[in-house]
Structure formats: C-alpha cells, structure tokens
Amino acid sequence: MEETIVKTNCGICAPGICGMLIHIKDGKMLQVEGDPECPFTHGSLCPQGLAAVELVYHPDRLKYPLKRAGNRGEGKWQRISWDEALDTIADNLMKIRKQHGPLAVAVACGTGRPEPTQAMRRFLNVWGTPNRIGYPHNCLTPRRISNIVLCGEKFMIPDLKNTNCLVLWGSNVTHTGNCRGGHEVAQAIKRGAKTICVDPYQTPLASKADIWLQLRPGTDCALALSMINVLISDNLYDKEFIEKWTYGFDKFSAHIKDCTPEWAEQITWVPAEKIRQAAHMLAQQGPCCIFIGVAPQFGVNTTHTLRAIFSLPVVTGDIDVPGGQSFSNIPKEVTAGFGEWTDVEPINWEECIGAKFPLLILGGNPSASHTGWRAALHGDPYPIHGVLVHACNPLLGHENARNFVYEAIMSLDFVSCMDQFMTPTAELADIVLPATTPFERDEVHGASFSSFPRYIARVSPKAIDPIGEARNDVDAFADILKRCGLDFGASTLSEFNDKVILKPRGVTFDELTQRGWERVEDVWDKHNKGLLRPDGKPGFNTKSGKIEFYSDYLESLGMEPMAVFKEPPESPYSSPDLAKEYPLVLTTGLRSRVFFHTQFRQLATFREIHPEPIVRMHPETASSLDIEDGDWVYIESPRGRCKQKAMLTIGIDPRVIMAEHDWWFPEKPAPEYGVWESNINLLTSEEPPYDPGIGSTPARSLLCRIYRAEEV
Numbered sequence: 001m002e003e004t005i006v007k008t009n010c011g012i013c014a015p016g017i018c019g020m021l022i023h024i025k026d027g028k029m030l031q032v033e034g035d036p037e038c039p040f041t042h043g044s045l046c047p048q049g050l051a052a053v054e055l056v057y058h059p060d061r062l063k064y065p066l067k068r069a070g071n072r073g074e075g076k077w078q079r080i081s082w083d084e085a086l087d088t089i090a091d092n093l094m095k096i097r098k099q100h101g102p103l104a105v106a107v108a109c110g111t112g113r114p115e116p117t118q119a120m121r122r123f124l125n126v127w128g129t130p131n132r133i134g135y136p137h138n139c140l141t142p143r144r145i146s147n148i149v150l151c152g153e154k155f156m157i158p159d160l161k162n163t164n165c166l167v168l169w170g171s172n173v174t175h176t177g178n179c180r181g182g183h184e185v186a187q188a189i190k191r192g193a194k195t196i197c198v199d200p201y202q203t204p205l206a207s208k209a210d211i212w213l214q215l216r217p218g219t220d221c222a223l224a225l226s227m228i229n230v231l232i233s234d235n236l237y238d239k240e241f242i243e244k245w246t247y248g249f250d251k252f253s254a255h256i257k258d259c260t261p262e263w264a265e266q267i268t269w270v271p272a273e274k275i276r277q278a279a280h281m282l283a284q285q286g287p288c289c290i291f292i293g294v295a296p297q298f299g300v301n302t303t304h305t306l307r308a309i310f311s312l313p314v315v316t317g318d319i320d321v322p323g324g325q326s327f328s329n330i331p332k333e334v335t336a337g338f339g340e341w342t343d344v345e346p347i348n349w350e351e352c353i354g355a356k357f358p359l360l361i362l363g364g365n366p367s368a369s370h371t372g373w374r375a376a377l378h379g380d381p382y383p384i385h386g387v388l389v390h391a392c393n394p395l396l397g398h399e400n401a402r403n404f405v406y407e408a409i410m411s412l413d414f415v416s417c418m419d420q421f422m423t424p425t426a427e428l429a430d431i432v433l434p435a436t437t438p439f440e441r442d443e444v445h446g447a448s449f450s451s452f453p454r455y456i457a458r459v460s461p462k463a464i465d466p467i468g469e470a471r472n473d474v475d476a477f478a479d480i481l482k483r484c485g486l487d488f489g490a491s492t493l494s495e496f497n498d499k500v501i502l503k504p505r506g507v508t509f510d511e512l513t514q515r516g517w518e519r520v521e522d523v524w525d526k527h528n529k530g531l532l533r534p535d536g537k538p539g540f541n542t543k544s545g546k547i548e549f550y551s552d553y554l555e556s557l558g559m560e561p562m563a564v565f566k567e568p569p570e571s572p573y574s575s576p577d578l579a580k581e582y583p584l585v586l587t588t589g590l591r592s593r594v595f596f597h598t599q600f601r602q603l604a605t606f607r608e609i610h611p612e613p614i615v616r617m618h619p620e621t622a623s624s625l626d627i628e629d630g631d632w633v634y635i636e637s638p639r640g641r642c643k644q645k646a647m648l649t650i651g652i653d654p655r656v657i658m659a660e661h662d663w664w665f666p667e668k669p670a671p672e673y674g675v676w677e678s679n680i681n682l683l684t685s686e687e688p689p690y691d692p693g694i695g696s697t698p699a700r701s702l703l704c705r706i707y708r709a710e711e712v
C-alpha cells in the first residue's frame, strides 16, 4: 500500500495539541514530524512527540485485559476477555453501590488528558457522584481559581506575541512542552522581549534572562508583594487603571507598606536591589505579562501567592492590552472545557469528598489526592470503597506514597486500573485494562489552554487502529455503565464525540477535522467593552465589578481578604528545631525534558538521555557531605527517604536541593518495579496544614537531609 500522511495533533502530554503529521503504511505508523502549518509550533515537536512511534509499538504495551490471580499486589496475573473484565468491574461496583450508595465509588484520574478526562467526568456524572481523586489542588488549577477570585476570569493569559517584558514565574516552559507556550516564549525572547525569571534553579531560561531572581523555594508570595511595594513606593503604578478598574487598592497598599525589598530579602534570599530592578523593569519596559509555572501553585498559601503574582500586571495597568495579561477571546461555548460539555445532570459539588476546600469548587473538581485517599483509608468525610484508576499513577505522583496512598489503595474493596503500560499502581488492581494512546483514537480537545488563545484546534483525528485489544477510556466506561444498567449516552468514542460533545454545538468530528486551526480575532480592552460580565456592562465579572485587591468573598470564607505571605510550615524559619536535623530546603518535581511525569521510563531512547533520577545540589553542599558528582545519595525527610544521583551545579543555592519526581524502573522486577527506591513522594506529606481554600500541599518547599548511599 502507498504511504499516506495523517494530519493531526500530538496528544501525548496533557494539553497535547501540537500540529503533527504522521506517516502511515499498511496501517502502521512509520514516522512523525511537526506540522509546519501549526500556527504556534510552526513544525516543531518536543522529544515526547518525536518518540510517538517508539511509544505506540513498545513491546511492553498492555494488549489485553488482566485479572489478579494471587493476592492484591502479589504480581500474579491472568489474561481474560474484555467481557469478563467489564462484568467483574460492573459486579463489584454494583455491590458497593447497593451497600454504600454511589458516592462510595471514585475515579482516580491524572493530569488533564482530554479523552480519559471527558470519559471519567461523564461516567461519574451518570453514575451519580462528583468524586474523583486527582491533582487539582497543586497542578495548574489553583491559578485558575485564584484568577477567578481576583478578576472573575479563569485565564489571565500572557500575550507572548506582543509583550515587551515577560516574567517567567517558576516556569521552565521550554522544557515542559511546546504546547504550553514553550515555542512562543522562545520566539518572544528571540524578538528581544525583556525577561525576568523567578526560579531557585538556573534553568536555560534563567541563564538567558535579563534578571534572574533566585528565590528560596516557597517564598514567591513575599517576592511578589515586595515588587508591588516597589511599584507603589516608586510611583510606577498605573493610577488611572487602578482608580477605574480595581477595588480595595488603598487598603491593599497600606497592607503591604512594610513588604519592602529589604523585608523580602530576609525571606526570599533575593537581594533587595535585584527586586527593585525587576519591579522597575516591569513598569518601564512594559507592557509586561506573567507566564506562570506550577511551582507557586504548591504550598499552603497558594490562593494568596497567586493573587500577589497576578496583581503585578494589574498594578502596572497591563490588563487586556497587547503584550499584557489578557483574557481569552475564544467564545465561552468553546472554552467551556471538555468537562462541562459532557454533563447530563448538574453536579452537586457540595457532597464531594473535597468540598471542605471551598475554592476548589471554582476549579470544577473538588477532589484532591489527599481528600480522596483519606476517604478511602479513614472514611473521612465518608468512605470510598471502590476506585477506578484511569490515566493516573498515584503510587508515584501523590503525597506520602507508601504510608498513605499505598495503604489506601490496599484497603479498597475493589480497584481497577486502565493504562497503556503495567505500572506500580496497576499492580495493585484487581482488574487491569489496556488503553489506547492518542494516536489510536479520535480526540476532541477543549480550547481553553492559555498558550494558544488565538487558535481553536478542536479535534485530533486518529492515525491507526488500536494496538492489540487496547480500547478507549470512553468505550470502557460506557460498557461498564451499560452492565450496571446505566446509560452513558454513547457506546463508542466516535458516537460520544459526535453525539454528546459536538452535536449540541452543531458540528461533527469530520467537519472540525476539515476546518483545522481556526484563528480567533484579537479583541482587547474587553472590560471596557462589556465583554466580560454576563449583564454586558463594562467591568469585570466579580461582585464589585472590578479587579479585587480586597476580596469580600475570601473574607466571607474566613480567609484573609488581601494577599499575605505565610512561611512554609516546614522551613529553616518556621521549624528551626526540625531544621537542625533536616537542614536543607527541598523542592521536588523539576520536569524532565523527555519524561511526562511517570511516563516513558520504558523508552530506551529516553533512558539513554536520562537514565536515572537526578538530585541537583551546589558543589559546596556536596563537598561538606563528602558527596561527589554522580554519587547515589539518600534524601530524607521526617516521613521517609529515597535515593537519587547527585548532580553538582552552581545554578542552585547551597542551602537548597532539587529532586526529581515520579521515578520508577520498569526494567526492575514486578510488582514493585523499584517504586520505593527513588520515589520523592515517600518524603512528602498528606497531612495539614493546607491552603484553606484550595487544599494545596507544600511538595515544593520541605526540609530534608542528604547523605551518601553506600550500597546501590
């Protein structure tokens, strides 16, 4: 047969939507390349996209359903048919439903891959529970929540195309994905935009930045408040904008009058003079905008940290102007996101296991990892008895992996796992289902991601048929419900896409495939034009109609109404006694260019590039502990330890170390695959305190000690 080319998008990472051309022959993917017509990646692909063929045809792919043959977690499996697998799941779920009601079942779903996320949401909605177990408390959801509280909009989007001054705040975006804006950030730098990089580690972006603010992990809020303090004291703020469009500025300005750069230097370790320089650059080289990463979204004070950071372009008046912080121009019915498209019933968020974190509800998913596993393990606020794990690897990704997550999973009456590969989490399941990769299915995307607000690419057509007996999450969920006597509303993914998601919008999957990327016109100054409020009046979609430096809403929830810095609960200053035993500040989770969280450790190409987990530390730190570059070291917190390989770099403060997350070794013996060896979430905590509104946890600012691991 002739070679053909399928024009689609790469769906490997979470938003996964970089234009891709896939060469096919005899129904097989031969190779992939970036699509030069993709309007924001212009033909580039990241390493993960380029490894698509190796991923799809990897010999370790799960190809048929399995049922547990020994005790849970013993690693004994038996191949079964899809019918038997789905019947077993349905029988067990119905048993739980009859005894404990629908709320006793939850889905653990990882970071937002469109198809499993849509499937999961629809399943839960039809089943009759809002309960999922995920990462909305720390991933990229807190910023949306905090933005809604600040200005009524979910997305405060950096206009990378036009900006003159870009603040990369805890973001390593050229490593963390083309589709998140990495390519556009690179273009902005090339174009000559000034850059300020806020990061404890000298990333490639920090090396190139005009100003690198090397802060102590977990102190972002203090840094942001001090920059605002400079803007106000040095008369660099936009009085007209503030007067007209903001609420509570005078109170806020009085509230932060002591948050000087000298105050912040003591907390953040960033020299006061550099803080002043950065604030001046923001105001004088503007319009400025913020591109935020995930780091400030960890911690027990994320609501305020994000309020403080996003207040910067408000104070400089760079709101919804070219080059500033803008709002989406994409019509609301498109940005509604994959979630809301699929609901049949309004969701009663109040009965959700995470509802005690009132702001999580604004993010549309009040089920943090710790609330979910706590419900399973301790019945708090009520018991969860069955969990379906889809596109998630909680044994690695969630806090306190061994003593909390593992124990919680082991305590369940029933657990199933659907994945492309056998994982340490899947090894604890009763039933394992083989999942497709995005290249084996038609996918509909939400168009709400901040890095390409000018374009709508709503679908990614499949390139090949599924490998082995792999199926889509939608098909599996639909079939499970059918066996429970409930109606998913579609029995296949194509039917679901066309009938459930696209029909109400008057289009079909094929039509959207033909349309490709659609350009949305730039509209600026939307608050002035009455485009943000439902009543069509000028202003913002908040109670005051303005951007709120002072939030009556937060006050009504018992939270501080204005952004305030809080020292991380575990730190040299808040817990000095503990710091005597655990003297180093630990941040975790620096993303690898080649791995997507726990994924791709099976791929030989990637393991050649990144064979082992790396912990970065300063040469002085290492030499004081007799550690050399390349030594295996134990990293230990009061909760546990793991080992990673030391990499010495002067790009990190001697008082800080940075460990990678999500390390397991598919090449090591089943069922553990070395999951307890290098897993940094053995050191993190699921215990309070949390951010009171969002439930965030401080996995990026803990204390630890390190020492050489003699045996390897």
Ligand SMILES: Nc1nc2c(c(=O)[nH]1)N[C@H]1C(S)=C(S)[C@@H](COP(=O)(O)OP(=O)(O)OC[C@H]3O[C@@H](n4cnc5c(=O)[nH]c(N)nc54)[C@H](O)[C@@H]3O)O[C@H]1N2
Residues within 6 Å of the ligand: 013, 014, 111, 139, 140, 169, 170, 171, 172, 173, 175, 176, 177, 198, 199, 200, 201, 203, 215, 216, 217, 218, 219, 220, 292, 293, 294, 295, 296, 587, 588, 589, 590, 591, 592, 593, 594, 595, 596, 597, 700, 701
């Ligand atoms: N290749 C790859 N891409 C990914 C992912 C992946 O696993 N691999 N994961 C995806 C997901 S789900 C997410 S959430 C995003 C995350 O995307 P990013 O936030 O861009 O990535 P990270 O590497 O997690 O962290 C960014 C930076 O935060 C810095 N940092 C650490 N602690 C602090 C702190 O306390 N304050 C500040 N200001 N900076 C700090 C780190 O040094 C790092 O340079 O990446 C997405 N893209």
Ligand SMILES: Nc1nc2c(c(=O)[nH]1)N[C@H]1C(S)=C(S)[C@@H](COP(=O)(O)OP(=O)(O)OC[C@H]3O[C@@H](n4cnc5c(=O)[nH]c(N)nc54)[C@H](O)[C@@H]3O)O[C@H]1N2
Residues within 6 Å of the ligand: 109, 110, 111, 113, 115, 116, 135, 138, 139, 140, 294, 390, 391, 392, 393, 394, 396, 397, 398, 418, 419, 420, 421, 423, 435, 436, 437, 438, 473, 588, 589, 590, 596, 597, 598, 599, 661, 662, 680, 681, 684, 699
């Ligand atoms: N200490 C620490 N912990 C962290 C972080 C950190 O920085 N530090 N980062 C956190 C963040 S921001 C996030 S988003 C989470 C990520 O946590 P997770 O999303 O749980 O992690 P993943 O490795 O992405 O797990 C996804 C699993 O889904 C499978 N999969 C991929 N696509 C599909 C599909 O289409 N269908 C099905 N059924 N399975 C699929 C993959 O093979 C993989 O096993 O980790 C969090 N954990």
Ligand SMILES: [Mo]
Residues within 6 Å of the ligand: 111, 135, 138, 139, 140, 294
């Ligand atoms: Mo994430």
